[in-house]
Amino acid sequence: MGLRETIDTDIKHALKSGAKDQLSTLRMLSAALKNKQIDKRRTLTDEEVAETVRSLIKQRRDSIEQFSKGGRQDLVDKETAEVAVLEVYLPQQMSREELEMMVRDAVTQTGAQGAKDMGKVMKALIPVVAGRADGKLLSELVKHALG
Numbered sequence: 001m002g003l004r005e006t007i008d009t010d011i012k013h014a015l016k017s018g019a020k021d022q023l024s025t026l027r028m029l030s031a032a033l034k035n036k037q038i039d040k041r042r043t044l045t046d047e048e049v050a051e052t053v054r055s056l057i058k059q060r061r062d063s064i065e066q067f068s069k070g071g072r073q074d075l076v077d078k079e080t081a082e083v084a085v086l087e088v089y090l091p092q093q094m095s096r097e098e099l100e101m102m103v104r105d106a107v108t109q110t111g112a113q114g115a116k117d118m119g120k121v122m123k124a125l126i127p128v129v130a131g132r133a134d135g136k137l138l139s140e141l142v143k144h145a146l147g
Contacts, residue, residue, distance in 0.1 A: 003049040003089060004033065021078075025085040032056060053089045054131060060086070094133045096141075102128065103141045115146050 007029060014023040032052055037044050044052075060079045067075040094102075106124045110117065121142050129138060 003046040004044060007033070007049070007089060021081055022085050025082045028082075029053065029056060029086065029089075050090060050131060053086050057083055057086050057090075091132050094129065096137070099129075099133055099138060099141055100145075103138075103145045107142075107145050112146055115143070118142055118146055121146065 007026060011023065011026045011030060014026055029052075032055075033044060033049060036048065036052055040048070060083045064076050064079045064083070067073075067079065102125060103121070106112075106121050106128075110120045110124050112118070112121050118139075122139065125138060125142070
């Protein structure tokens with residue numbers, strides 16, 4: 001069963017169990033997937049579905065940051081709950097230690113000397129990490145390793 005079918009099944013389960021918050025998040029995800037599918041004019045691959053989920057999570061995290069600054073804890077809690085529902089559909093995220101080790105290896109392999117070589121290191125890491133790590137964290141670790 002593909003990722004899209006899993007999401008559709010989870011929508012049915014949330015509907016039957018009365019989990020309103022989970023249901024609204026999954027419906028929002030389903031709508032985003034349908035829009036992307038219409039744009040592409042074909043069925044989405046699992047990677048494209050995961051990419052959409054990552055995009056929605058990134059939007060939620062940006063909102064959480066803004067709501068925190070604005071003192072809106074109720075909205076922070078809502079967005080945090082949505083992130084938790086969405087994260088279920090992503091591959092297992094890599095630990096910070098795993099990422100640090102990969103960054104060290106990439107710095108060695110690319111022969112990076114300083115901050116000016118950050119792009120070279122990131123270019124080597126992105127395909128290997130492939131959505132299993134937050135880009136912001138990865139960038140931060142590379143800066144630290146090169147600095």
